[in-house]
Structures are given as C-alpha cells and as structure tokens.
Amino acid sequence: MAVNGEVVIQAVGIGKRFRAVTGDDLIALEGVSFAVRPNEFVSIIGPSGCGKTTLLRILDGLVPPDEGEVRIRGQRITGPGPDRAMVFQDFALLPWATVEDNVAFPLEIRGVPLQERQRRAREAIQLVGLAGFEAYYPHSLSGGMQQRVGLARALVVDPEMLLMDEPFGALDAQTRHLLQDELLTLWQAHRKTVVLVTHDMEEAVYLSDRVLLMGPRPGRIAREVEVPLPRPRDHTVRRTAQFAELVECVWDTLRAFARP
Amino acid sequence: MKRSRDLFHWVLHRAPWTISVAPVLALWEVVGRLRLFAFVTPLTDVARAGLLLAGRGSLRADLALTVSAVLVGFGLAVAAGVAVGVLMGRYRLAEAVFGLYVDIFQSTPAAAKVPVLVLLFGLGRGSIVATVFLFAFFVITVNVYTGVRQVSPTLVEMARSFGAGEWTLIRRVILPAALPLVMAGLRMGVGRAVNGAVLGEMLISIVGIGGLLMYYGSSFRVDFLYALILLVVALAAVLMGAVHAIERRLIRWMR
Numbered sequence: 001m002a003v004n005g006e007v008v009i010q011a012v013g014i015g016k017r018f019r020a021v022t023g024d025d026l027i028a029l030e031g032v033s034f035a036v037r038p039n040e041f042v043s044i045i046g047p048s049g050c051g052k053t054t055l056l057r058i059l060d061g062l063v064p065p066d067e068g069e070v071r072i073r074g075q076r077i078t079g080p081g082p083d084r085a086m087v088f089q090d091f092a093l094l095p096w097a098t099v100e101d102n103v104a105f106p107l108e109i110r111g112v113p114l115q116e117r118q119r120r121a122r123e124a125i126q127l128v129g130l131a132g133f134e135a136y137y138p139h140s141l142s143g144g145m146q147q148r149v150g151l152a153r154a155l156v157v158d159p160e161m162l163l164m165d166e167p168f169g170a171l172d173a174q175t176r177h178l179l180q181d182e183l184l185t186l187w188q189a190h191r192k193t194v195v196l197v198t199h200d201m202e203e204a205v206y207l208s209d210r211v212l213l214m215g216p217r218p219g220r221i222a223r224e225v226e227v228p229l230p231r232p233r234d235h236t237v238r239r240t241a242q243f244a245e246l247v248e249c250v251w252d253t254l255r256a257f258a259r260p
Numbered sequence: 261m262k263r264s265r266d267l268f269h270w271v272l273h274r275a276p277w278t279i280s281v282a283p284v285l286a287l288w289e290v291v292g293r294l295r296l297f298a299f300v301t302p303l304t305d306v307a308r309a310g311l312l313l314a315g316r317g318s319l320r321a322d323l324a325l326t327v328s329a330v331l332v333g334f335g336l337a338v339a340a341g342v343a344v345g346v347l348m349g350r351y352r353l354a355e356a357v358f359g360l361y362v363d364i365f366q367s368t369p370a371a372a373k374v375p376v377l378v379l380l381f382g383l384g385r386g387s388i389v390a391t392v393f394l395f396a397f398f399v400i401t402v403n404v405y406t407g408v409r410q411v412s413p414t415l416v417e418m419a420r421s422f423g424a425g426e427w428t429l430i431r432r433v434i435l436p437a438a439l440p441l442v443m444a445g446l447r448m449g450v451g452r453a454v455n456g457a458v459l460g461e462m463l464i465s466i467v468g469i470g471g472l473l474m475y476y477g478s479s480f481r482v483d484f485l486y487a488l489i490l491l492v493v494a495l496a497a498v499l500m501g502a503v504h505a506i507e508r509r510l511i512r513w514m515r
Contacts, residue, residue, distance in 0.1 A: 057417075060421055062420060080420060080421050080422070080423055081423075085421075088414060088418060090414055092412075092414045092415055094415065094436070096437075096439075105419075106422035108432070109422050109423055109424045
C-alpha cells in the first residue's frame with residue numbers, strides 16, 4: 001500500500017509519553033504506524049483512554065510525538081499546516097463571534113481580505129445548511145448547529161485533509177445520525193482525505209473506507225478492518241447484513257480489549 | 261393607592277439605589293439637626309457648602325488636577341496591568357518572575373508605599389500619578405491574570421490548529437475570552453485610582469481635591485469637608501459607571 005505517491009498521511013512509529021502525577025511516565029502511544037491514501041476516509045476507534053485524540057493532535061501538528069514522525073506527502077511535519085483542518089469534539093467556537101465570523105476565523109488568521117473572507121464564509125455556511133444563521137451567536141444555536149459551524153470553519157480553508165475528533169460525540173443520537181448522513185453526502189460530493197476519531201462503531205463503519213482499531217494503553221493500532229460497502233452510500237446501507245457483520249467484526253475486537 | 265404602588269415599582273426597578281440612599285440621607289439630616297454629634301452637620305448645610313465651593317472658580321481647577329492625575333495614572337496602570345497580567349497568565353516564566361511581587365505588593369497597605377514614591381519622584385505631580393498607578397495596577401494585573409488563566413484550552417488549540425501565531429492568539433482569542441475579568445479589574449482599578457489620587461494629594465503635595473480635604477479637615481469646616489467627600493464619591497461613581505458602560509458595549513454577545 002505504501003507505494004510513494006499513493007499515500008498522503010503517513011504515521012511512522014509514533015510514541016507519546018505523559019508524566020503521570022506519581023512521577024512515572026505514562027505511555028499513551030507506542031509504535032503507531034499507518035498510512036492514509038488520498039481521498040480515503042479512515043476512522044480510528046478504540047476504548048476511551050487509548051490515546052486516539054492524542055494521535056489526532058499529533059497528526060495535526062499541535063503536539064510533537066516523542067518518537068517517530070508524521071509525514072504528509074513524504075514531508076515530516078513540525079506543526080499545524082494549511083493543508084489540514086480540524087473539527088473539534090466540543091465545537092471550540094468563539095462565543096463572542098457570530099456564525100459568519102467564526103467560520104471566517106481561519107481566513108482572518110491567514111490574512112485573507114475581508115470581502116473574500118465574507119464570500120467564502122457564506123459559501124461554507126451554505127454548504128453545511130446554515131444559510132440564514134450567519135448573524136447568530138453560538139449560544140443561541142443547538143449542539144448540532146454548532147458543530148455544523150465547526151465543520152464549515154474547517155471546510156472554509158478548503159483543506160486537503162480533514163481531521164475530526166469525535167465530532168458528533170457530544171450530540172444526541174438523532175442529531176448524530178443526521179450529521180453523519182450530511183457528512184457522508186458532503187464527502188461524496190467534495191472528496192477529501194478524512195481521519196475521524198470516534199468511539200461509535202456504527203459511525204466508523206458507516207462513513208469509512210477503513211477502520212483502524214486501537215488497543216488500550218499503551219495505544220497502538222491493533223487491527224485494521226476494510227469496509228467494502230459500496231459507494232456512494234446512504235442511510236439504507238445501515239440495514240444491510242454486510243453492515244451488521246462489519247460492525248460485529250469491529251465489536252468482537254473491541255470486546256476482547258475490554259476483557260480484564 | 262394604585263398610584264403609590266406604581267411609584268414603588270418604578271423606583272425598585274429603575275432606581276433601586278434610592279431605597280438604600282434615601283433613608284441614610286434622611287437620618288443624616290435628622291442627626292445633624294438634633295446636634296447629637298459635634299462634627300455631624302445637617303445634610304442641608306453640607307449642600308450649601310457644596311454650592312459655595314462650586315461657585316468658586318478654584319474648585320474647577322482643583323478637580324481638573326485630581327481628575328487628570330486619576331486618568332494618567334489609571335491609563336498607565338491599565339496598559340501595564342494588562343501587559344503583565346497576560347504575560348503571567350500565559351508564560352510560566354513571567355508567572356515566576358512577577359507572581360511573588362504582585363502578591364506582596366497587593367497585600368501591603370498602599371499608603372505605606374507613598375513615602376518611597378516621594379523619595380523616587382519628588383514632591384510633585386509625578387509622585388501623585390505614581391500613587392494612582394500603584395493603587396490601580398495590582399488589582400488590574402491580578403484580574404487579567406486570572407482571566408487569561410481561565411481561557412478555554414480548546415479555543416487556544418483551535419486557533420493554533422488554524423495557524424494562529426502568539427500575537428494573533430492573544431489579540432483574537434485570549435483577550436476577548438478574558439474580557440469579563442479584565443473589565444472587572446478595570447472597574448475596581450478606577451475606584452482605587454480615585455483613592456490613590458486623593459490620598460497622594462493629601463500626603464505628598466497639598467493640591468487638588470485631596471489638598472482641599474486636608475485644608476477643610478484641619479480647619480474643622482466639616483460642612484465643606486463632607487461636601488468634598490461626596491464629590492470624591494461622585495467622581496468615583498461616574499468613572500466606574502463609564503467603565504461599566506464600555507463593558508456592556510463590549511460584552512454585548514453575552515445577552
């Protein structure tokens with residue numbers, strides 16, 4: 001798989017330690033290696049505390065790994081870059097800024113002129129179905145709408161890669177399903193490379209081309225499940241036997257980790 | 261009957277402070293008229309003294325002197341307090357360097373530092389402005405520091421993830437997020453600045469409103485003394501009200 005040119009993101013032997021309160025080193029990640037192909041949708045799933053969020057922050061360049069490296073198109077990364085955009089679990093919206101200003105924020109950071117900023121922000125807002133809410137403040141929006149803003153903010157910079165940290169984890173089941181459908185539609189229309197961190201097995205199978213399963217501490221990739229469900233998909237795929245089988249397959253592995 | 265209840269409601273909602281102020285003013289007048297204490301003159305006498313003072317052109321000059329000392333000292337305290345507060349909240353090194361001094365200075369009586377200021381800046385305007393600065397600086401610093409420490413780490417991470425540098429981060433995320441506490445610091449700071457100006461004028465060089473307070477206090481003209489004290493209270497109230505108005509404009513998104 002790792003033929004050069006076919007890989008966008010490559011994690012090579014990533015390790016990360018944290019200093020625990022006791023003074024001992026806590027190994028959060030150890031020898032994590034995987035590769036993501038262009039326009040591939042990959043999910044990383046694992047029990048809580050397995051370091052999957054830490055792994056995503058390392059991929060984004062927010063924190064450096066203690067061992068190994070992340071390569072994007074063969075280049076070792078040293079920090080966040082314009083080719084990657086993150087969607088955060090708790091939305092991370094600026095409470096004092098309107099929807100439009102929140103979405104335009106990454107463009108503002110990059111010094112894009114005001115007019116272009118507004119135009120592109122409105123386009124992104126339209127894309128996530130929030131047209132008409134440009135002047136609203138985050139606190140007056142529901143959780144689902146807030147995460148649409150978070151998604152629009154990531155899309156506005158037109159990144160090559162989308163890194164999503166349990167983006168729907170804080171939402172109720174109904175809203176979660178709805179947003180999964182919309183993300184799927186969006187992704188199928190505007191292909192991007194996506195790495196999604198989740199603890200929702202059905203979400204992982206429903207959206208992904210491939211699911212990476214992480215084992216408990218120290219976090220490492222324990223197994224890889226290909227998802228051969230046909231594309232384009234929609235919610236009807238959830239009712240197929242193949243879908244149930246894949247979820248069961250993921251569940252079997254995770255259940256083995258949970259055993260004491 | 262209904263009329264009086266409407267009036268009561270209007271007062272309670274529109275001007276609640278009258279409920280606490282009116283009885284005190286009435287009591288003041290009564291105690292003064294009964295001559296219960298030698299140095300409590302009736303409120304009406306104080307008001308007459310206030311009008312007499314206001315009629316003199318010199319009061320305006322004294323007030324201008326005090327207000328300008330407050331504004332200059334407070335302005336410097338805001339600039340320095342916000343800068344030091346942000347540094348302390350953001351960097352462990354700055355916290356280690358400034359933290360101890362801020363704690364110590366904040367908990368020693370400000371008046372005790374005035375003689376030192378006189379030695380440093382002489383018996384003039386410089387020492388008075390420095391007194392204002394010292395009175396206001398620490399409360400602003402501590403509030404800004406606390407506000408910066410409370411900024412959600414997720415917002416900081418979000419901005420960094422989209423490529424924000426340290427300066428953009430401070431300007432566009434840290435300061436707006438810390439704004440409620442920054443403004444609380446400014447509101448407390450401006451009150452202390454008035455304190456510092458009057459005290460400086462009393463202890464350093466007998467000028468401004470502080471100078472007048474010293475003069476009428478030592479000549480036992482209590483009616484003039486009380487009128488001046490009320491003027492200082494009003495000055496502090498007006499300045500705090502101004503900061504509050506700015507605060508409400510800036511933090512409109514909260515409502």
